[in-house]
Amino acid sequence: AQSVTQLDSQVPVFEEAPVELRCNYSSSVSVYLFWYVQYPNQGLQLLLKYLSGSTLVESINGFEAEFNKSQTSFHLRKPSVHISDTAEYFCAVNTGGYQKVTFGTGTKLQVIP
Amino acid sequence: GAGVSQSPSNKVTEKGKDVELRCDPISGHTALYWYRQSLGQGLEFLIYFQGNSAPDKSGLPSDRFSAERTGGSVSTLTIQRTQQEDSAVYLCAGNTGYGTGELFFGEGSRLTVL
Numbered sequence: 001a002q003s004v005t006q007l008d009s010q011v012p013v014f015e016e017a018p019v020e021l022r023c024n025y026s027s028s029v030s031v032y033l034f035w036y037v038q039y040p041n042q043g044l045q046l047l048l049k050y051l052s053g054s055t056l057v058e059s060i061n062g063f064e065a066e067f068n069k070s071q072t073s074f075h076l077r078k079p080s081v082h083i084s085d086t087a088e089y090f091c092a093v094n095t096g097g098y099q100k101v102t103f104g105t106g107t108k109l110q111v112i113p
Numbered sequence: 114g115a116g117v118s119q120s121p122s123n124k125v126t127e128k129g130k131d132v133e134l135r136c137d138p139i140s141g142h143t144a145l146y147w148y149r150q151s152l153g154q155g156l157e158f159l160i161y162f163q164g165n166s167a168p169d170k171s172g173l174p175s176d177r178f179s180a181e182r183t184g185g186s187v188s189t190l191t192i193q194r195t196q197q198e199d200s201a202v203y204l205c206a207g208n209t210g211y212g213t214g215e216l217f218f219g220e221g222s223r224l225t226v227l
Contacts, residue, residue, distance in 0.1 A: 032214055043117070043204065043218040090156065094214040100169060101214055105155035
């Protein structure tokens with residue numbers, strides 16, 4: 001079985017400040033890791049993913065996440081947030097094959113002007 | 114279609130009534146998933162389809178919930194005798210059924226049971 005833990009339900013941060021959203025997972029096998037973002041009144045969309053290779057992955061809008069196998073973490077970071085980053089962020093994991101994707105409980109990022 | 118389409122986008126119903134929620138996935142996406150999103154609960158897996166069959170129904174919370182898929186495309190999630198605790202956003206997602214598991218989501222159906 002696999003599980004995902006997002007300890008922070010809400011993270012307020014001032015505009016242009018850095019942010020880190022934490023994600024830890026558990027699995028007995030190799031995993032694929034994802035961050036999805038949900039903007040207000042919209043569905044979820046993929047932000048970035050780790051499949052294999054380089055442990056640091058980046059999105060087109062400045063977010064990055066680093067896969068740390070020893071700490072079973074996949075934290076999401078951005079060095080300088082914008083108002084438009086206000087959204088809920090979900091960490092997710094699956095093991096490939098039949099892909100029952102398991103999601104965390106989400107972290108609401110509130111960017112304060 | 115170009116994206117995952119879900120209907121209705123909003124549904125308000127009275128306790129005890131039946132509701133049907135529809136999902137039309139992206140063309141060619143043989144795998145289809147239903148999730149439920151409740152406040153503070155994250156995304157709760159309900160059921161997974163591969164083609165028209167449902168190899169994993171483990172997330173359906175009770176026998177009041179059922180889902181079917183026809184023609185390897187449109188899926189309907191039915192909730193009978195709705196209860197207030199069924200109030201949530203029901204999300205549909207799909208993918209090609211192999212590979213890395215990236216999901217393509219619809220915008221959801223918000224169900225409110227009065």
